Amino acid sequence: GQFGGQPQGQFYPQQQQFPQYPGQPHPGQWQQPKKKSSPVPAIIIAVVTIGVILALLNGLLGGGKGGDGGPWQNEGYQLPEYQANKPALPSVTSLNTAEEVTKNNKLYQQTLASPVRCELDRIDATKASEAEIKTQLEKQQDCLLRVWGPALEAAGYQPVRSKITVYSGAAQSACGKLPRRNAVYCSLDQNIYVATDLTEITGSLSTEAFVMEAVMAHEFAHSVQGRAGIIGGRNLLARAAENEDDQRLLVRRNEAQADCMATMFFNSTQQALSLTDQDLQVLYVLMRLVVTA
Secondary structure, three states: OEOOOOHHHOOOOOEEEOOOOOOOOOOOOOOOOOOOOOOEEOOOOOOOOHHHHHHHHHHHHHHOOOOOOOOOEOOOOOOOOEOOOOOOOOOOOOHHHHHHHHHOOHHHHOEEOOOEOOOOOOOOOOOOOHHHHHHHHHHHHHHHHHHHHHHHHHOOOOOOEOOEEEEOOOOEEOOEEOOOOOEEEEOOOOEEEEEOOHHHHHHHHOOOOOHHHHHHHHHHHHHHHHHOOHHHHHHHHHHHOOOHHHHHHHHHHHHHHHHHHHHHHHHHHOOOOOOOHHHHHHHHHHHHHHHOO
């Protein structure tokens, strides 16, 4: 998805972008972290409520630092290589299937391992170069695949590695013109696009650690949704909706689910990233502002 905005005149676009930090004049969107503890059930119901998301954030904050203290999980998992020609996203052609794949997806029955190894430097994204941001997000994608890949495969889905494009100024994707101050997952090519000026939408939190990475976790969550058929089901339900309010509700649920998935990633990597109370508070504030916006 895309941080904010509906490109190409479609209500439910293939280009999904990130929602906007309140008080900022430009479109954008965002994710969240999750709690510590051992494996987290991947029960990410399509009808995620604000209360559920805030409860997850409170759980992460309340958990304190570190993970289980046990050995790294998923170390034997083989990360997928990048493929220019990726396997097609699952096709959803009936409303019954759309309801099933969004509400009772096999992915929801899986478990995310914790703790999972993730080796990321702390960077100030407002000062980092395009190359530095790209390197950081590519390293993070290894972590995201290590967390989500085994769960997707256990549910019968095939994870893929997205090409990450970091851009400034005008840029194009298979989904059309890319927005400034935003990040985008394009379901037409299954790749992720991140603007260098993305942090302008996060206000005073822009220089904090893991702000850009939180956005990346949200966009990768849309990739997970795509591979699990959730995006296809959502699009079909949106086309069948009786009015725009119902369509917008589907949009909100989709973004909230991506936020929950991003939160779960931070739960699994909390120990590896040595997330401090300050880090968790920043993620909490960002998620709460976006979810309640």
